[in-house]
Amino acid sequence: MLTEERHQYILDAIARYHTVKLKDLISALNTSVSTVRRDLDELEKKGLLKRVHGGAVSTGLPFAYDYTIPERSKQQMVAKQKIGRLAASLIQDGDFIYLDSGTTTSEIIPFLKGMNIIVVTNGLYNAERLIENNIPSYILAGKIKPLTKTIIGEAALVSLDQFRFSKAFIGANGISAHSAATTPDVSEAILKSHAIRRSVQSYLVADVSKFGSISFAKICDLADVTIITNVQKEALEEEIIQQTTILYAP
Incomplete structure (x- = not known):
């Protein structure tokens, strides 16, 4: 094993x-x-x-698992839309964007319609929404993970190496001061981490349910990203606030 x-x-x-x-x-x-x-x-x-x-x-912290797209779409939907709106406001014409697979990152897409940008994603659900909104985009090559409709694996990493990004928007299943940003799947964590390294600016998009949870595979340190969330600073752990920049989506 x-x-x-x-x-x-x-x-x-x-x-x-x-x-x-x-x-x-x-x-x-x-x-x-x-x-x-x-x-x-x-x-x-x-x-x-x-x-x-x-x-x-157990450490006492809740453990974060993978869910299907329909299951995740029902969770914190209003919060995800607010986060998506704020994230989209950071994007400018001429940007090259990496949009990680996920239901929070997908809520950025409706606010990008009509912009002069190029988007790369590893999410099949994201790709469908990008097409619906007529946004110029690329999808990575690689192995499809059916549960989350996500493209992962060595081929995805090779495909990702062809690009450099102005901004990357990354999802996570868990965020904590000690364990940083985490996700259940090692292959997804590696791809997310690689996208962060290939971006000038990187943002972690996360609703309230992700804070205080941990998962199996580390994506990055909190200092590597700016967090966009619907959680006000006063409600976050002081250790998290000290490690990163927080953008609040009201």
């Missing part, structure tokens, strides 16, 4: 039972005690669990 698969099994068990025993993990994962201990140590360093004698327990 690969390291990522072991880590995901451990985190799923923590999310379900709030505690795991070392001996149970050794049996379930069919691996050595030293390997499981190393896995637990790595996950603790990421803030995803807390080591205790004989195993590990």
Whole structure:
């Protein structure tokens, strides 16, 4: 079993039972005690669990998972539209934009109609909305992840390398002061991180439900992005405010 698969099994068990025993993990994962201990140590360093004698327990933070497009579309819709409007106001004619797959980033699209821009996305749902709004756009090559209608994988990274962006708008499943910006899928995290590095300015778009949650794979440090959210500064952790710039979408 690969390291990522072991880590995901451990985190799923923590999310379900709030505690795991070392001996149970050794049996379930069919691996050595030293390997499981190393896995637990790595996950603790990421803030995803807390080591205790004989195993590990939940940190108490909610764990963020992937949902289908229809499921996500129903969550925080008004907030996502407000975030989308503010994000779009930062875009200027002549910009080259990377639009990450996601239902929050997709709410930027209706406000871009008529602008002289080019958009690159890895989201099939985003691509459909870009076409509907007659916005010049490209979609990355790569493997399709059916659950989220997202393009990922090595081919997507190679495709992304062809472009440089004025601005990137990235989604996340979890944001916390300790674990930074995270998402459940390692391949998605790698692609998001790569897009940030290829952009002059990068923005993390996130509604209130993403704060205080953590997920499996780190996207970036909070200092690497400006956060656009519907959460007022007063309601955010002071540690988050100190690490990044916050733009509030009223």
